[in-house]
Each structure stands twice: as structure tokens, then as C-alpha cells.
Amino acid sequence: MLEGLLAFPLTPFDADLTLDLSAYAEGVDRHVEDGASAVFLACGTGEFSALSGQEVLALLAAGRDAAAGRVPVWVGAGGSAADARAGIRAAESGGADGVLLLPPYLTAGPPEGTLDYVRYAVAGSSVPVVVYHRGTGLFTPSTAAELVDLPSVVGLKDGLGNVDLMTRIVSAVRARSAAFLFFNGLPTAEVSARAYAAIDVARYSSAVHCFAPEIAMAFYTALHDGDTATTDRLLADFYLPLVALRDETPGFAVSLVKAAARQRGHRVGGVRPPLVEPRQDQLERLDQIVTAGLKAVS
Numbered sequence: 054m055l056e057g058l059l060a061f062p063l064t065p066f067d068a069d070l071t072l073d074l075s076a077y078a079e080g081v082d083r084h085v086e087d088g089a090s091a092v093f094l095a096c097g098t099g100e101f102s103a104l105s106g107q108e109v110l111a112l113l114a115a116g117r118d119a120a121a122g123r124v125p126v127w128v129g130a131g132g133s134a135a136d137a138r139a140g141i142r143a144a145e146s147g148g149a150d151g152v153l154l155l156p157p158y159l160t161a162g163p164p165e166g167t168l169d170y171v172r173y174a175v176a177g178s179s180v181p182v183v184v185y186h187r188g189t190g191l192f193t194p195s196t197a198a199e200l201v202d203l204p205s206v207v208g209l210k211d212g213l214g215n216v217d218l219m220t221r222i223v224s225a226v227r228a229r230s231a232a233f234l235f236f237n238g239l240p241t242a243e244v245s246a247r248a249y250a251a252i253d254v255a256r257y258s259s260a261v262h263c264f265a266p267e268i269a270m271a272f273y274t275a276l277h278d279g280d281t282a283t284t285d286r287l288l289a290d291f292y293l294p295l296v297a298l299r300d301e302t303p304g305f306a307v308s309l310v311k312a313a314a315r316q317r318g319h320r321v322g323g324v325r326p327p328l329v330e331p332r333q334d335q336l337e338r339l340d341q342i343v344t345a346g347l348k349a350v351s
């Protein structure tokens with residue numbers, strides 16, 4: 054389940070920041086045509102935190118139509134415990150193949166509370182769920198191992214980036230389940246992909262696939278083939294400069310992706326607040342970084 058490169062479509066907005074569903078359908082179709090093995094709608098890159106429950110459902114309907122059965126369609130849920138439960142149920146009724154459960158809104162409890170949040174959210178539904186480990190939703194090795202007892206929870210996606218903790222989480226879960234799935238969902242996941250593959254977290258998602266699928270697919274293939282000359286070149290020429298720019302401003306893990314998609318001619322519009330747009334000098338550097346990345350794969 055969920056082999057290959059996972060794509061997280063951007064959510065396009067009009068000039069007044071309302072959803073642009075026809076542009077969304079184009080984006081989902083582009084991901085599938087460009088080699089994504091599954092699409093995860095309305096998650097981090099898709100600005101889940103800025104969307105209403107109704108908007109997420111509209112994106113699910115448009116995304117399913119656009120994917121047309123060619124790849125699995127997963128969708129985000131999360132926020133308050135009540136919204137997370139309602140979101141998972143609505144995703145199930147709306148025909149999603151699975152749900153990425155994002156962290157609880159605003160308040161962090163202890164790890165046992167995070168586990169309870171997942172139990173509460175998945176109660177009464179059977180659609181497969183992957184739990185996103187980041188921010189206000191953190192696990193210990195022992196609480197992560199208890200996820201195995203929840204039949205609909207099939208995996209954990211790490212967005213924290215603590216290799217020591219993830220190594221211990223993978224070991225604790227593997228002692229109880231060989232089938233449980235692990236995903237690297239760190240911002241610009243390619244940068245940590247080699248290290249994470251070494252600790253049995255080989256699946257990853259690529260936000261870069263939203264604007265430079267040529268680069269994302271070349272990196273994925275090189276990583277899969279053990280072609281370190283290519284992964285090293287793409288890291289040096291493209292991913293590491295991109296991450297340096299990304300780290301200049303909070304929220305750029307999404308804003309830069311949207312800006313780069315616009316630069317490549319895609320109809321995605323701007324970001325909703327609290328995200329901000331890159332300045333002109335940052336846009337110019339972004340353009341240079343993408344040009345260098347495309348040259349490296351040409």
C-alpha cells in the first residue's frame with residue numbers, strides 16, 4: 054500500500070482567496086500524469102489549516118473526479134477532536150481511500166493524550182488512517198506501538214525529524230507489527246530521505262512534485278536505484294539551496310511551493326493567512342534555484 058512517490062497537491066485560490074476547483078482538478082491530474090503514486094488532498098501543502106470542513110469535502114470530490122481511479126486519493130482531517138472525527142467520517146462517506154490525520158488544534162497533551170485523540174478521531178469509521186507525527190501530536194515509542202491496536206490506523210508519518218526518536222518508534226512498532234507503514238513527511242522530504250530510508254522509513258512525500266515533478270521523480274528514481282551521484286548532485290544544486298531559502302520565513306514550506314508553481318505557469322493563486330508571499334528578491338532566488346534544478350536533470 055502507498056508505494057512510490059506520494060504527492061500533496063496545492064489548494065488553488067482565486068484573487069479573493071476563494072477555492073478555485075477547476076484549477077484544483079488540473080493540478081491533481083498533473084500530479085497523476087507526472088508519476089505520483091497517490092494524492093493526499095488538503096494536507097499540509099494543501100493548506101489544511103486554512104480550510105473549512107466544507108471546503109475539504111469539495112476538494113475531495115473534485116480530486117476524486119480528477120484522479121478518476123488512476124491512483125489512491127487520501128484526504129486530510131484533524132484540528133479539534135470533534136472536527137477530526139467528523140472529518141474522517143465525512144472522508145469515508147465521500148469515497149476517500151484513506152485519511153491523513155493531522156495534529157490536534159492549538160493544545161498539546163501528553164503522548165497518552167495524543168493517542169486518545171487518535172482513538173477518538175477514528176471511532177466509528179473504518180477508512181484507513183495514517184497519523185501525522187508533528188507539532189501538537191507527538192508520540193513516544195510505547196504510545197506509537199499502541200496505534201497497532203487500532204484496526205483502521207495503518208501508519209505513521211513523521212514531520213518532526215528526530216532520527217533518534219523515530220528509530221525507537223520504528224523498533225517499538227515493528228516488535229508488534231510488520232505491516233504498519235512509516236512515512237517521511239518532513240518539509241522538503243528529499244533532504245532527509247536517505248537518512249530516513251536507513252531507519253526503515255523509505256516512503257516519502259514530495260512537495261517539490263507540485264512545481265518540478267522532473268526533479269522530484271529524478272531524485273526518487275536515483276534514491277531507489279542507489280545512485281548517490283545523482284542524489285548528491287540534486288541535493289547540492291537544488292534541494293539544499295531551496296531549503297536555505299525556505300528557512301528564511303515561517304510557512305515558506307508551503308508559500309515557496311505555491312510561488313514556484315505560479316512561476317512555472319500553474320494556476321494556483323496566493324496563500325491564505327497566516328502564510329505570507331515571498332518578497333521579490335526571494336522570488337528571483339527561487340527562480341534561479343528551480344532553473345538550476347531543472348538543468349541538473351536535463
Ligand SMILES: O=C([O-])C(=O)C[C@H](O)[C@@H](O)C(=O)[O-]
Binds near residue numbers: 257
Ligand atoms: O502534509 C503535507 O503536506 C506533507 O507532509 C507533504 C510534503 O510533501 C512534505 O513531505 C514536503 O515538503 O516534501
